[in-house]
Amino acid sequence: MCNATEYNEYFTVPVPQMSVMTVAFWIRIEDPMFFDGNWRYMLDARDILPESYATSIAVGGGWAYHVNGINQGNGALNATLVEDQWIRLVFTSTGANTAGNIFFNARHTHNEYIFQAKYADVRVYDRILTPQEIQTGTYQNTGLVARYDFKDATSTTAPDLSGNDRVATLYGDPIKGGSGTEHYAPGSSWQDTENWARTGNWIYYQGDYSGGYCWYADPGVEVYATLDKPVIGNAIELDFGGDPAPTSTLFQIRPVGTSQWVDLGVKNTTHVSTLPLPNSNTYYDLRVRNNPGAPGSYTILDKTSVI
Numbered sequence: 001m002c003n004a005t006e007y008n009e010y011f012t013v014p015v016p017q018m019s020v021m022t023v024a025f026w027i028r029i030e031d032p033m034f035f036d037g038n039w040r041y042m043l044d045a046r047d048i049l050p051e052s053y054a055t056s057i058a059v060g061g062g063w064a065y066h067v068n069g070i071n072q073g074n075g076a077l078n079a080t081l082v083e084d085q086w087i088r089l090v091f092t093s094t095g096a097n098t099a100g101n102i103f104f105n106a107r108h109t110h111n112e113y114i115f116q117a118k119y120a121d122v123r124v125y126d127r128i129l130t131p132q133e134i135q136t137g138t139y140q141n142t143g144l145v146a147r148y149d150f151k152d153a154t155s156t157t158a159p160d161l162s163g164n165d166r167v168a169t170l171y172g173d174p175i176k177g178g179s180g181t182e183h184y185a186p187g188s189s190w191q192d193t194e195n196w197a198r199t200g201n202w203i204y205y206q207g208d209y210s211g212g213y214c215w216y217a218d219p220g221v222e223v224y225a226t227l228d229k230p231v232i233g234n235a236i237e238l239d240f241g242g243d244p245a246p247t248s249t250l251f252q253i254r255p256v257g258t259s260q261w262v263d264l265g266v267k268n269t270t271h272v273s274t275l276p277l278p279n280s281n282t283y284y285d286l287r288v289r290n291n292p293g294a295p296g297s298y299t300i301l302d303k304t305s306v307i
Contacts, residue, residue, distance in 0.1 A: 002104075002119040002150045002158070002174050009172035010106035010114055011158065013146055015048065015124055017099045022125040023091045024139065025104075026186040028084065028280075031116035035078045040115040042077060043091070044108040048100035052093060055113070066090040069135040085280055086120075086186040086234050088307070090134050106171075121187025122148045122168075136272075137187075137307065149187070183283055186233040189305035196225040196288070196301060214241070217299040223290050230256045230283040231306050235276040238267050239303040248294035249301070251275055253284040266291055267300075274307065 002011060015021070023043065034040045034056045045052035045062070052062035059065060059074040066072060068088050072080050081087055104122070107113050127143035146166040148158045158168040184190075200223030202215045217223040236251065248268050252261040264286075265275040277284060290299040 002122075002148075002153070002170070009170075009174035011104050011119075011168050011170045011174065012101040013104065013122065013124060013148070013168050014101055014166045015097070015099065015145055016126075017097060018126040018145070019096045020126070020128050021045075021049070021093045021097060022127065022129045023102065023123070024089065024125070024129065025122040026086055026088050026120040028086045028118040028120075029081060029115070030084060030118065032083060034081075034115045034117075035083065037078075039113045041103070041105065041107045041113045042089075042117075044103040044106065045093075045097070046108045048102070049093060049095055049097040052095075052097075053108070054091060056115075062093050062095055063091045065092070066134050069137065086307075088137050088186065090129060092128050094128070101169075105174075110171075118185075120149065120185040122146075149185075183230045183232050184227075184306050185231075186306050188231075189303065191303050195228045197228060198223070198225045198301070200224060202301065215301040217290055219246075219297055220295045221290060221299070223299055224287060225289075225301050226287040227285070227304075231277070231286050232280070232283050233277060233306040234280050235274045235307050236264070236286070237272065237274050237305040237307045239272045239305075240267065240300050241302060242271060246297045247300045248291040248297035249299050250289050250291040250293075252287050252289065253277070256283040256285060261287065266294075268294075268297075 037057060040056040042054045049062050051060035053060040054063055054077060056078040057076050061074060063074055067080050104119060105114055105117060124145040125143045126145050129139060133139050144162045146164060147161040148168050149161060150158050152159055156170050158170060160166040201221055202217055202223055205216050206213045248266055250266050251264040253264045254261050267273055288301055
């Protein structure tokens with residue numbers, strides 16, 4: 001997560017020449033001045049493409065954009081966004097660009113019209129994402145030009161996770177403003193075999209599940225799985241594929257630094273569903289267990305995401 005808490009903090013992303021372009025990311029606006037009727041730049045690509053700015057009060061004709069999967073055309077951002085919530089944005093352009101930099105949280109002339117915000121899972125594609133990708137937020141890697149989660153960022157650079165070595169440049173050390181807690185933010189996603197510490201008799205199974213496999217426990221068997229890092233965001237999204245077996249998996253949370261687990265919710269079906277988090281400002285530990293209220297159902301551990 002790139003945490004711009006001061007007014008001189010922004011970052012740039014280098015991109016190649018492309019015939020079309022998509023820029024997708026999560027943002028949390030933490031500055032009431034974004035909504036006060038003045039210019040605040042969320043991103044600006046006018047170094048590489050005319051009219052490709054996106055500000056609080058105007059979006060250039062070079063962009064169309066979606067908020068949480070809903071098409072907004074190119075209307076003003078301050079009319080469609082809200083403060084202090086994680087929001088998923090997708091900007092698309094059908095105009096050809098030259099090679100150069102995209103500016104985030106600043107005007108392309110550097111360090112102007114900046115605001116306080118957090119950015120997560122920033123991606124650039126050399127194609128227009130499909131309607132399904134835009135609607136669901138589940139993006140394929142085809143055409144991925146650059147991606148940044150800022151987890152291994154220094155005070156001045158962030159590595160490119162796409163494998164294309166397009167290192168982002170950070171100005172004003174925006175990483176230092178973070179909480180210091182390693183965590184999963186909106187855009188983070190992991191499969192069942194990753195990131196969980198499992199206890200009890202979990203069984204590996206290949207079948208009609210997300211990614212073609214899952215971990216499961218038989219009905220009535222007590223099992224637990226605890227995520228290796230806390231989560232922060234709006235909700236937990238779960239994708240358990242399409243196997244028809246009866247399932248009932250209990251998800252639990254606790255604020256970081258506390259000891260008492262509380263029930264977040266139960267996932268009773270396969271396919272995609274969400275469990276809202278109580279407070280999008282709070283870091284939560286997350287664990288999965290068998291549901292004592294449904295002893296005749298299987299417990300499933302499969303694809304999990306933060307949204």
